[in-house]
Amino acid sequence: MWLKFSKMHGIGNDFVVVDLVTQHANIRPERVAELADRNFGIGFDQLLVVEKPTRPDVDFQYRIFNADGSEVENCGNGARCFARFVYDQNLTGKRDIRVETASGIMELHLTDDHQVTVDMGKPELTPAHIPFEANAFATEYTIDVPEVGIINLGAVSMGNPHAVIRVDDVDTAPVESWGPAVESCAAFPNKVNVGFMQIVSPHHIRLRVFERGSGETLACGTGACAAVVSGQLRGWLSQGVKVSLPGGELMIDWDGEGAVKMTGPAERVFEGKVNL
Numbered sequence: 140m141w142l143k144f145s146k147m148h149g150i151g152n153d154f155v156v157v158d159l160v161t162q163h164a165n166i167r168p169e170r171v172a173e174l175a176d177r178n179f180g181i182g183f184d185q186l187l188v189v190e191k192p193t194r195p196d197v198d199f200q201y202r203i204f205n206a207d208g209s210e211v212e213n214c215g216n217g218a219r220c221f222a223r224f225v226y227d228q229n230l231t232g233k234r235d236i237r238v239e240t241a242s243g244i245m246e247l248h249l250t251d252d253h254q255v256t257v258d259m260g261k262p263e264l265t266p267a268h269i270p271f272e273a274n275a276f277a278t279e280y281t282i283d284v285p286e287v288g289i290i291n292l293g294a295v296s297m298g299n300p301h302a303v304i305r306v307d308d309v310d311t312a313p314v315e316s317w318g319p320a321v322e323s324c325a326a327f328p329n330k331v332n333v334g335f336m337q338i339v340s341p342h343h344i345r346l347r348v349f350e351r352g353s354g355e356t357l358a359c360g361t362g363a364c365a366a367v368v369s370g371q372l373r374g375w376l377s378q379g380v381k382v383s384l385p386g387g388e389l390m391i392d393w394d395g396e397g398a399v400k401m402t403g404p405a406e407r408v409f410e411g412k413v414n415l
């Protein structure tokens with residue numbers, strides 16, 4: 140089944156976006172993994188699938204598949220690209236869009252200068268709901284990770300699970316070795332995205348993320364949100380943080396109690412057809 144798609148990115152976190160509102164296909168995880176391959180397929184960090192809403196109070200629903208074919212709950216950079224996609228493809232004329240994902244409802248606003256602001260909802264900190272193996276909430280946990288040893292980390296869900304590890308310099312952080320070890324450690328029953336955060340100032344961090352199911356990406360929107368939440372809870376950050384990722388910058392705003400607001404770009408690179 141040949142389908143039109145858009146190739147997009149949010150500061151280097153790249154996506155194939157498929158409209159299943161006007162087209163039809165059944166998504167098969169093994170096919171997603173084939174198409175994610177950067178030599179044998181199109182190549183992407185995640186596949187985003189846009190569908191008709193299941194309820195009257197939202198405009199669309201969208202599904203997210205990692206490069207390994209696993210379907211996940213949320214994607215921050217993907218949400219911005221989703222909003223630009225449905226507007227550019229004339230699937231909506233709205234610049235304020237409500238969308239449902241597996242983690243709940245998000246509200247997106249398309250600004251005039253190609254930026255998108257996303258209400259990412261409230262962070263989830265209760266260990267059982269992340270999920271993370273701990274008896275009670277703490278701003279920082281100490282766990283023993285096989286092949287790594289004892290490490291301190293924050294644990295936050297933005298609909299999807301995140302571990303946040305502070306490092307002195309992201310350029311020398313052990314992303315390649317600690318990333319996969321923490322991603323799959325038993326403390327996170329559903330696996331976890333692993334963020335390596337360098338504190339530059341109370342209003343600026345540098346961040347690298349080893350993503351669950353995709354490996355290190357140039358940017359991770361939910362990871363940026365989780366890092367800022369964990370950094371504020373641990374007393375290192377104040378409200379209104381610039382997050383510098385390898386692929387670019389995001390602005391993250393959290394008042395310490397309510398929803399996390401993320402603002403950043405969304406770019407379309409090319410259109411194509413794919414046999415999904």
Ligand SMILES: N[C@H](CCC[C@H](N)C(=O)O)C(=O)O
Pocket residue numbers: 152184185203205211212213214215216217299300332350351352353356358359360361362
């Ligand atoms: N790898 C993530 C999904 C994509 C998140 C990321 N691309 C973002 O921008 O938030 C997970 O398994 O939860």
